[in-house]
Amino acid sequence: MIKNEERLLAAGIYVLSLFFPILGPLIIWLIKKDESSFIDYHGKEYFNFAISYFVYSVISGILVLVLIGVFLLWAVGIAAFIFTIIAAVKAYEGNQYQFPLIFRVLK
Numbered sequence: 001m002i003k004n005e006e007r008l009l010a011a012g013i014y015v016l017s018l019f020f021p022i023l024g025p026l027i028i029w030l031i032k033k034d035e036s037s038f039i040d041y042h043g044k045e046y047f048n049f050a051i052s053y054f055v056y057s058v059i060s061g062i063l064v065l066v067l068i069g070v071f072l073l074w075a076v077g078i079a080a081f082i083f084t085i086i087a088a089v090k091a092y093e094g095n096q097y098q099f100p101l102i103f104r105v106l107k
Helices: 004-017 022-031 037-066 069-094
Strands: none
Touching: 004 022, 004 037, 004 069, 022 037, 037 069
């Protein structure tokens, strides 16, 4: 059974990422990862997501030179926002959520 505090902190990883993309989630994850496998899972999932979407943003930025990148940057930004909200809701419900289209760097 996942405690309410764990659910709140896991959802907090995603909510804080909207305002502090690296520092907020990193602090929660580093402090609580050894105490809760649920928070550890969501911390790893978030940073895999952040790494993947950073790569997608860089590629889109390069493709701006051929104009398609402008649309890709918008698509990546909107997808990142929507998937972050979905992940926060799933974490608060006590469920594990896997982001689509990400590289699993942290396991």
